[in-house]
Structures are given as structure tokens and as C-alpha cells.
Amino acid sequence: MTDLSTLGPVAEEIRPFWRHIERVHYTPPGLAPRRPLYIGSMTADARIGSLDGRLEEHLKNCLPPNAIKAGGAVVLAEGMGLAEGAQALRDLCMALLDVEAGPRFGEWFDVFNEAGNLCGEVERGLVPLLGTRARGAHLNGLVKGPGGMQLWVGTRSRTKRLDPGLLDHLAAGGVGAGFSPLQTMVKEAGEEAGLPPELARQVRPSAVLHYQLNRPEGLRRDEIHCYDLVLPGDFIPQPVDHEVERFELMPLSEVFDRVRDTDDFKFNVNLVLIDLFIRQGLFSAEGGEALRAALAGMAPGTETKQASGGPS
Amino acid sequence: MTDLSTLGPVAEEIRPFWRHIERVHYTPPGLAPRRPLYIGSMTADARIGSLDGRLEEHLKNCLPPNAIKAGGAVVLAEGMGLAEGAQALRDLCMALLDVEAGPRFGEWFDVFNEAGNLCGEVERGLVPLLGTRARGAHLNGLVKGPGGMQLWVGTRSRTKRLDPGLLDHLAAGGVGAGFSPLQTMVKEAGEEAGLPPELARQVRPSAVLHYQLNRPEGLRRDEIHCYDLVLPGDFIPQPVDHEVERFELMPLSEVFDRVRDTDDFKFNVNLVLIDLFIRQGLFSAEGGEALRAALAGMAPGTETKQASGGPS
Structure with a gap:
């Protein structure tokens, strides 16, 4: 990521927003090294992720012995096809869940x-x-x-496991296995805010953002699909599934100030809002340009490259 | 890139637009292999590009003998710092220009x-x-x-070397060494369309798109910075530097039809317009989603990965 101090006068305008982007690049020092994880072969294209150091104690019991390679990489279903690879990945997950190596959500991601x-x-x-x-x-x-312009802002339920009480989008969610981001968006908008499907299906896909950071739960490598929807003035969102405590309609200028001056919004919501602010013209052209480049600079390269600040 | 036939009913809506995105992934068969080009060290991070097969005859004369490695990669200024690397790159360019290995524009890119x-x-x-x-x-x-909504559309001069007579944006250009994309945009808008700087500086950076394809001139790996600007109705663009034959104001719906049904627009202008159409809500949500993913899928990975359809 560019050093903000090289950006000249525009730095002062964007510094308070820049910190939200910088934050999702952060790798804390002292993390145990991660083992690169491949399916099918040890080539860059076949890599799917990397194993957390906390899994070390479980690897011998949860992996076929030939999966761990000299050098430390893990290759599942080497030389086999996609179906065998998918099965080997499922086997690894089931074995790790059996020994309670991680939490079980009962929900699977592609x-x-x-x-x-x-x-x-x-x-x-x-x-x-x-x-x-x-x-x-x-x-x-x-x-x-x-x-x-105004934005519907939710306050996350105080009982949520992650980020309770923080400000959030009208609707947001993880894309479950077999779903597209759009299907997820329509489903979440109905579940979280009572948005009728016929209205939700008028969303406009506005951007795809990437980030990678270490959080207490491990490595977060997320691809966020962002949508805009201009709602009729008489639509009032309802917190259907109680993931959200309440919704309020906030002038976009006030949202802008909150993102600038506080950490009231969930960390990744800030990124989606910065993209929106750029498109709504709330920055100078230079400020928008620098923030746009910082957001685009988070596009996925190899994981190794992105995590180069870390010890692994 | 996803196979369009897997997208179901939405495929018919987006197929005529999809082809513009597919086209920028195309690698013709039978190309001579390219040598990966590095500065400083032979690591993924230090790679800057790859040498065209047409340069083979010149390499012995234009490169220090130790730059060509076993395996065929070329490493400039191995083990040296940024300043020495930049000088080695300039030396290579000057030597290639001296033997007329490529055309000389008198313009340099970072x-x-x-x-x-x-x-x-x-x-x-x-x-x-x-x-x-x-x-x-x-x-x-x-x-x-x-x-x-209407869009200002230029017709490229019939005397331009590349793509004469095709339809184009109000302004567009390559980012010269030492310039930012925004500075380039403001400069080109003045030079090509007579847009006053104070108006041009109100642009909104809307997207960054990537593509990579082989054209007659070699490998094009472009990063396009896209800007929107809503102009006052009384502004009439002027073809200042005669790169453009004429400008016309076209309803966005007509631009949409032209992109869908013809190849009248320059190949990369189609990509920028597809991004605009998505944001303007001219596709169904599913159609926009699929096109957005295809555009985002062009984000830069390693060159090798992107060119995997090719022979090198």
C-alpha cells in the first residue's frame, strides 16, 4: 500500500478514511507460520489457502500422512480430480471439527x-x-x-458474537455454498430487513472489494460484493431475524462524518462506504483517486504476496 | 473466466456484452514463448513483465550476458537496488530502440x-x-x-494509427511516467475535448479495470482507471488536438444498443461502458452480477496465471 505521506496535500483530507483501509492490511507480529494449502498439485493455481499454526497439533491425526510435503506445504488429493479433491477437503474439515479444532457453524462456504x-x-x-x-x-x-442522499443504517444486535452493537449496512452476509452473491443479498435483505424480493432484485452490483487481515479467529481473506439500491421513501426496514437491533435513516453526510471520525461502523462496512462516498462525489477528485487506488490495490494476488508483512 | 453456458437464463441477456470481456482474455495459438522479466531478483514480487519472442534476436546484444538465466528468465540488476534496476531497464530500452526492435513514441510509461x-x-x-x-x-x-442519461461519444480520427474511426470516450489516454491517472485524465480532457480543468477536476473515480490480451503489437496488460463526470447541458466538447473527428451526445440507451450489437466502440471502451451500464441499472440484477464478476475476475494475478490459455 502506498505511503500516505507521499500523497501531498490530499493526505489530510483522506487520512481519517485511509486508516480503515490500512487496518485491513495489518498482520500482527509473532504469528505462528502458516502452511500453504493446495488441492491436486503444488502449483500456484491449485492453492486454496493456508493452515493456521493453531492446527499443528491436529495435522498428524487429521491429514493423510503423504499430504504433508517436505518444506511444510499441505497438498490434498495430489494428482487426483476435482471430485476427489472436494472429498479430501470435506474429510479434513470433518476431522478438524471432530477434534474441535475450530467452531462449528453448521454452514458451509464454497x-x-x-x-x-x-x-x-x-x-x-x-x-x-x-x-x-x-x-x-x-x-x-x-x-x-x-x-x-440518505442511507439506512442498522445497529447490530448486542448479542451477536462478532462486533455487537456496531453500525452496519441495511443487510449483509456471507455467501453460503451453492449460492451466488446476488442470491445471498436478496435472501439477507429479506431476512435481516424485511425487504421484499421484488424490490431487492433491483439492486445494482457496484463494486467487488478484497481484503486480507489477521483477526483473533484467524486469517480473513474476504471478497465483498457491494450493491446499491435506491429505496422508495415509504419503505421502512424491519429487523426480521433480530440480528439487527434497530434501523435508522441517516443523511449520507452524517455517515461520512461517522466513518471519518469514529470506529462506530463494523470494520469492513467502512470499506464499502468509502467506495460509495467516492462514487457519490464526497471527496475531492484527488482524494477519491487515492482512496480508489488503495481499495483496488487490495485485489487478490497470491496470499503470500498479500501477507508479506507477516512472519510466514 | 466462467463458462457463460453455466449461467442459465441470464446468459441470453448478457451474451452480447460478455463477448467484449471474453475478447480481452484471448491468447492466439502459436505465439512464441515469452521470457519472464525480473528486476533485482527472480521472485514473484520482483517480476515486471515478459519479453516477446520477437526480441530473441536482439537479446544477446541488448542484455548483459549474466542477465539471461538457466531456464530462460531474464533478471536485470540482480542483487542491486531500485536506482540500479531503473538504470538497467532504461539501458535495455535504449539498446532495443537503437536496433529498432520496436517503435519509438518519445513517451515513457512508469x-x-x-x-x-x-x-x-x-x-x-x-x-x-x-x-x-x-x-x-x-x-x-x-x-x-x-x-x-446521455453520453458524449467521440469518433476517433481516421488518421490514428490504432483503431481509426471507432467510437471512443469523451477523453482517454495512457498514463505517462510521473503522472497519476487523475492528472492524465484532466490533461487529456483538456487536450482532446476542451474540457476546462476546473470542470475536469470534478470527475469521480468509479472503477479500476484490468485486462490482458495479445494484440498485433504484443502483450497488452492494461489497468484502466475509469471516471464519471456529469457535465452541464451547455458544455460542448471541442476536438482540440484532432485525435477525435467529432463528438456527439448519444442517449445511454443507444450506447447500450451499440455495445450490445456492434463492435463500433474501441475494444477497451466497451469494458468501461459495461461497468457504467451496471452502475446505471441497465441490466437485470443477475445480469449485472455476472458481468461485474467477469470484470472483477480480470484483476491482476501473476501474468503466468492470466496467460494460462497461452502456450508460454
């Missing part, structure tokens, strides 16, 4: 290798431990008000 | 390695031969008309 091929599924709770990429969908629920 | 570090400059005419990444900037010049 896994793709670096060549973009679907390779199988990983239990959601194991995703940060296996370092596979996860997909999410976020909805900017907009209303054109008399004083300018 | 070169970045895969880690994102500025490594030096390459003469514009050599960029496709050295396979380095080039940056461009494109402007969607929009006008809100009574019947909907």
Missing part, C-alpha cells in the same frame, strides 16, 4: 483455488483457520431525501 | 513490479514487447437529459 475453480466446501468456522477466501455481500440501502 | 514498487520507465512502444503493465484513464462524460 472454496475456489487461485485459478478460480470451485474446489469444494469448508465449514464457516474453519475458514479463517484454513485461510480460504470467503465471499460476502453488502447492501447500501439509499433514499433520495430533500436534503440529499 | 513500470511497477508485482509488489507494487515503481521500478523505472519503459518507452511506450516497447511496453507490449516487454509485457509490462500500462495504466490508462477513461472518462464517461455524462449529461442528464429530459429522456434519461
Whole structure:
């Protein structure tokens, strides 16, 4: 990522937003090294993720002995086809869940290798431990008000496991196995905010953002599909499944100030909002340009490259 | 890239647009293999491009003998710092220009390695031969008309070397060494369309697109910075530098039809317009989603990965 101090006068304008982007690049020092994880062969295209150091004690029991290679990489179903690879990945997940190496959500995410091929599924709770990429969908629920654009903002339930009480989008969620990001968006918008499908299906896919960071739960390598939807003024969202405590309609200028001055929004919501602010013209052209480049700079390269700040 | 036939009913809607994206993935068969090109060390992060097979006859005369490694890779300034690397790259360019290995434009582009570090400059005419990444900037010049959104469309001069007579953006250009994409955009908008700087500086950076394809001139690995600008209705663009024959204001719905049904627009302009159409809601949500994913799928991985359809 560019050093902000090289950006000249525009640095002051964007510094308070830049920190949200910098934060998703952060790798804390002292992490145990991760083992690169492949399916089928030890080539860059066949890589799917990397195993967390916390899994070390389980590897001997949960992996076929020939899967661990000299040099430390792990290769599942070497020389075999996609079906065998998917089965080997499922076997690994089931074995890790059996020994309670990670939490069990009862929800599975699709896994793709670096060549973009679907390779199988990983239990959601194991995703940060296996370092596979996860997909999410976020909805900017907009209303054109008399004083300018407004945004529907949710307050996350105080009982949520992650980030309770923080501000969030009208709807957002992880993309489960077999679903597309759009299907997820329509489903979540119905479940979380009571948005009728016929309205939700008018969303506009506005951007795809990537980030990678280490959190307490492990490595988060996320691909966020962002959507805009301009809602009719008489639509009032309802917290259907109680993941959200309440919704409020906030002028976009106020959202802008909150993102700038506080950490009130969930960490990845800030990224989606910065993309929206750029497109809504809330930055100078230079400021928008620098932030756009920082967001685009998070596009997926190899995991090794992105994690180069880390010890592994 | 996803196989369109797997997308179900939405395939019919997007097929005519999809072909423009597919086209920028195309690698013709039978190309001579390219030598990977590095500066400083033979690591993925230090790679800057790949040498065209047409340069083979010149390599012995234009490279220090120790630059060509067993296996065929070329490493400039091995073990040295950024300044020495930039000088070695300039030396290579000057030697290739001296033997007329490629055309001389008198214009240089910045070169970045895969880690994102500025490594030096390459003469514009050599960029496709050295396979380095080039940056461009494109402007969607929009006008809100009574019947909907309109777009300023230029017709390229019949005397241009590349793509004469094709339809083009209000302004677009390659990013020269030392310039940012935004500075380029403001400069080109003035030079090509007579847009005053104070107006041009209100552009909104809307997307960054990538593609890689082989063209007659060599390997094009482009990073396109896209901008939107809603112009006042009384602004009439002027073809200042005669790169453009004429400008016309076209309803966005007509632009949509032209992109769908013809190849009238320059190949990369179609990509920028597809991004605009998605954001303007001209596709169904499913159609926009699939096209957005295809555009995002062109984000830069390693060159090898992107060119995997090719013989090298």
C-alpha cells in the first residue's frame, strides 16, 4: 500500500478514511507460520489457502500422512480430480471439527483455488483457520431525501458474537455454498430487513472489494460484493431475524462524518462506504483517486504476496 | 473466466456484452514463448513483465550476458537496488530502440513490479514487447437529459494509427511516467475535448479495470482507471488536438444498443461502458452480477496465471 505521506496535500483530507483501509492490511507480529494449502498439485493455481499454526497439533491425526510435503506445504488429493479433491477437503474439515479444532457453524462456504475453480466446501468456522477466501455481500440501502442522499443504517444486535452493537449496512452476509452473491443479498435483505424480493432484485452490483487481515479467529481473506439500491421513501426496514437491533435513516453526510471520525461502523462496512462516498462525489477528485487506488490495490494476488508483512 | 453456458437464463441477456470481456482474455495459438522479466531478483514480487519472442534476436546484444538465466528468465540488476534496476531497464530500452526492435513514441510509461514498487520507465512502444503493465484513464462524460442519461461519444480520427474511426470516450489516454491517472485524465480532457480543468477536476473515480490480451503489437496488460463526470447541458466538447473527428451526445440507451450489437466502440471502451451500464441499472440484477464478476475476475494475478490459455 502506498505511503500516505507521499500523497501531498490530499493526505489530510483522506487520512481519517485511509486508516480503515490500512487496518485491513495489518498482520500482527509473532504469528505462528502458516502452511500453504493446495488441492491436486503444488502449483500456484491449485492453492486454496493456508493452515493456521493453531492446527499443528491436529495435522498428524487429521491429514493423510503423504499430504504433508517436505518444506511444510499441505497438498490434498495430489494428482487426483476435482471430485476427489472436494472429498479430501470435506474429510479434513470433518476431522478438524471432530477434534474441535475450530467452531462449528453448521454452514458451509464454497472454496475456489487461485485459478478460480470451485474446489469444494469448508465449514464457516474453519475458514479463517484454513485461510480460504470467503465471499460476502453488502447492501447500501439509499433514499433520495430533500436534503440529499440518505442511507439506512442498522445497529447490530448486542448479542451477536462478532462486533455487537456496531453500525452496519441495511443487510449483509456471507455467501453460503451453492449460492451466488446476488442470491445471498436478496435472501439477507429479506431476512435481516424485511425487504421484499421484488424490490431487492433491483439492486445494482457496484463494486467487488478484497481484503486480507489477521483477526483473533484467524486469517480473513474476504471478497465483498457491494450493491446499491435506491429505496422508495415509504419503505421502512424491519429487523426480521433480530440480528439487527434497530434501523435508522441517516443523511449520507452524517455517515461520512461517522466513518471519518469514529470506529462506530463494523470494520469492513467502512470499506464499502468509502467506495460509495467516492462514487457519490464526497471527496475531492484527488482524494477519491487515492482512496480508489488503495481499495483496488487490495485485489487478490497470491496470499503470500498479500501477507508479506507477516512472519510466514 | 466462467463458462457463460453455466449461467442459465441470464446468459441470453448478457451474451452480447460478455463477448467484449471474453475478447480481452484471448491468447492466439502459436505465439512464441515469452521470457519472464525480473528486476533485482527472480521472485514473484520482483517480476515486471515478459519479453516477446520477437526480441530473441536482439537479446544477446541488448542484455548483459549474466542477465539471461538457466531456464530462460531474464533478471536485470540482480542483487542491486531500485536506482540500479531503473538504470538497467532504461539501458535495455535504449539498446532495443537503437536496433529498432520496436517503435519509438518519445513517451515513457512508469513500470511497477508485482509488489507494487515503481521500478523505472519503459518507452511506450516497447511496453507490449516487454509485457509490462500500462495504466490508462477513461472518462464517461455524462449529461442528464429530459429522456434519461446521455453520453458524449467521440469518433476517433481516421488518421490514428490504432483503431481509426471507432467510437471512443469523451477523453482517454495512457498514463505517462510521473503522472497519476487523475492528472492524465484532466490533461487529456483538456487536450482532446476542451474540457476546462476546473470542470475536469470534478470527475469521480468509479472503477479500476484490468485486462490482458495479445494484440498485433504484443502483450497488452492494461489497468484502466475509469471516471464519471456529469457535465452541464451547455458544455460542448471541442476536438482540440484532432485525435477525435467529432463528438456527439448519444442517449445511454443507444450506447447500450451499440455495445450490445456492434463492435463500433474501441475494444477497451466497451469494458468501461459495461461497468457504467451496471452502475446505471441497465441490466437485470443477475445480469449485472455476472458481468461485474467477469470484470472483477480480470484483476491482476501473476501474468503466468492470466496467460494460462497461452502456450508460454
